[in-house]
Amino acid sequence: MNNPELPAYATGSPEGNALWRGQGAAPLVGFGATPQESFGVKMGFGKIVKVTEGGLAEELGLSAGDRILAVNDVTVRDLIEFSFMFADDEIDMLVEHEDGERELISFDKGYDEEIGAEFESAVDAIMPCKNHCVFCFVDMIAPNMRKSLSVKDDDFRLSFLYGNFITLTNMTDADYKRIEKYHLSPLYVSVQAINPEVRTKLLRTPRAANIIKDLERLENAGVSYHTQIVLCKGINDGEELERTIRELYERRPNVLSIAVVPVGVTKYRKDKFPLEQFDKDSAKKVIEDMEVWQEKFRNEFGETFLYLGDEFYITAEQEIPQEDYYDGYPQLENGIGLTRKFIRDFEKKLRDNRFHPSKFSYSKPYTIDVICGVSAGKFLKDLAKRAMGELKNLTVNVIPVTNGFFGERVNVSGLLTGKDILTALKNRPNESDGIIIPCAALRSGEEVFLDDYSLNELRAEFPNAKIEAVKNGGKFFKALQNFIKYKYIDNADAMRLNNAGYI
Numbered sequence: 001m002n003n004p005e006l007p008a009y010a011t012g013s014p015e016g017n018a019l020w021r022g023q024g025a026a027p028l029v030g031f032g033a034t035p036q037e038s039f040g041v042k043m044g045f046g047k048i049v050k051v052t053e054g055g056l057a058e059e060l061g062l063s064a065g066d067r068i069l070a071v072n073d074v075t076v077r078d079l080i081e082f083s084f085m086f087a088d089d090e091i092d093m094l095v096e097h098e099d100g101e102r103e104l105i106s107f108d109k110g111y112d113e114e115i116g117a118e119f120e121s122a123v124d125a126i127m128p129c130k131n132h133c134v135f136c137f138v139d140m141i142a143p144n145m146r147k148s149l150s151v152k153d154d155d156f157r158l159s160f161l162y163g164n165f166i167t168l169t170n171m172t173d174a175d176y177k178r179i180e181k182y183h184l185s186p187l188y189v190s191v192q193a194i195n196p197e198v199r200t201k202l203l204r205t206p207r208a209a210n211i212i213k214d215l216e217r218l219e220n221a222g223v224s225y226h227t228q229i230v231l232c233k234g235i236n237d238g239e240e241l242e243r244t245i246r247e248l249y250e251r252r253p254n255v256l257s258i259a260v261v262p263v264g265v266t267k268y269r270k271d272k273f274p275l276e277q278f279d280k281d282s283a284k285k286v287i288e289d290m291e292v293w294q295e296k297f298r299n300e301f302g303e304t305f306l307y308l309g310d311e312f313y314i315t316a317e318q319e320i321p322q323e324d325y326y327d328g329y330p331q332l333e334n335g336i337g338l339t340r341k342f343i344r345d346f347e348k349k350l351r352d353n354r355f356h357p358s359k360f361s362y363s364k365p366y367t368i369d370v371i372c373g374v375s376a377g378k379f380l381k382d383l384a385k386r387a388m389g390e391l392k393n394l395t396v397n398v399i400p401v402t403n404g405f406f407g408e409r410v411n412v413s414g415l416l417t418g419k420d421i422l423t424a425l426k427n428r429p430n431e432s433d434g435i436i437i438p439c440a441a442l443r444s445g446e447e448v449f450l451d452d453y454s455l456n457e458l459r460a461e462f463p464n465a466k467i468e469a470v471k472n473g474g475k476f477f478k479a480l481q482n483f484i485k486y487k488y489i490d491n492a493d494a495m496r497l498n499n500a501g502y503i
């Protein structure tokens with residue numbers, strides 16, 4: 001699953017949203033739609049929330065509130081079906097206007113001409129997950145949190161559109177036929193373990209045992225897929241991990257990549273199934289073991305192919321791999337390589353700054369406090385130091401915040417709550433001129449933290465400081481470079497990047 005309000009590493013599904021969207025989104029993004037608004041709600045597809053000025057929808061007299069029901073006699077259930085039907089050049093479109101009146105609109109269009117509208121949701125209703133994974137992060141969130149955080153999706157359409165990971169345990173023959181018909185490739189599959197017994201133990205559904213057959217069905221449909229393994233000590237690690245990697249490697253080129261991410265646990269987990277988090281030594285051991293495979297893959301076909309979650313390197317206190325390790329970041333939405341990309345984007349802006357060194361220095365002393373999760377503290381401090389070396393009069397204090405809400409073992413910035421941030425800021429020895437918070441901690445598309453505390457409430461607590469969010473390394477440098485003028489702009493990209501965002 002991939003609840004976009006939760007971080008990739010948190011669920012075990014890559015949630016990937018993150019955005020930096022999934023490759024699958026590419027052909028369809030022009031239509032605009034968000035998956036999360038339909039979480040848990042059977043809302044139907046086709047409701048327009050916005051028409052583009054000068055676009056086709058506007059020309060046809062459509063407006064927000066209208067719903068497209070059918071295209072060329074086919075009832076459209078999701079963005080995929082709509083895009084497929086709308087690719088024709090002669091269109092009969094059945095529309096239900098906001099007042100309930102239905103109208104059949106017939107028109108000719110260019111083959112690749114888009115509708116020029118944004119839909120309320122990408123699908124009619126999200127396919128729910130039917131598993132009971134021992135590591136499910138959704139089962140570990142605090143009680144009384146907003147309902148949308150508890151939605152467990154396992155929807156192949158969202159996998160194609162947004163890079164959400166799916167388990168294939170809820171798939172029907174009709175679903176596989178749709179995948180084949182629309183050639184929904186690539187998809188993102190949470191494999192966890194190729195051994196049927198181990199996978200069943202992890203997903204706690206008998207259907208999980210069919211993984212090899214399920215992968216074969218995708219392959220027979222001509223579909224490629226990225227894979228993920230949420231690594232749980234003593235269950236799917238060691239020899240089981242070796243077997244899973246070997247068998248996935250043998251399924252190349254259908255398998256496009258493998259990501260291994262460590263299991264995460266919050267203090268709200270009630271499940272009796274024992275789960276142990278990785279510590280420095282065990283994370284180091286995973287890195288060493290995987291390096292053998294990575295070297296083999298690089299020698300054999302020039303790609304790392306098997307990528308480890310950033311958390312392994314951070315936990316092992318090892319340097320994050322260099323840019324070429326990531327081969328263009330095929331699993332960025334899964335959080336793989338976010339740290340390196342953040343550093344890379346920061347360094348690029350830093351280099352650009354050297355062409356105009358005087359332009360951006362502060363005319364008088366200016367202090368910025370940077371809030372982050374504990375795991376991001378070290379590398380953000382390194383970057384802050386480099387920025388201070390370039391920008392006159394700037395002082396940057398990085399403040400790693402312990403997660404009191406989910407428990408201190410949860411150390412990512414994306415799961416910091418507004419109240420924990422507030423406490424950390426109140427405990428500072430000195431106030432600052434500016435405060436940077438991670439946009440990953442804000443709810444998708446809104447300036448609200450996971451605990452419903454808003455950015456504006458935080459701002460009201462510190463009226464003398466400017467508070468803005470930052471979502472990537474480039475923006476981090478820009479914010480440090482000229483915080484007086486910097487403004488966080490929340491947009492769709494930020495929303496989908498949310499899981500991943502800094503850091």
Ligand code: SF4
Nearest residue numbers: 001129131133136152
């Ligand atoms: S139980 Fe469902 S939502 Fe939770 S991790 Fe497993 S597949 Fe994802």
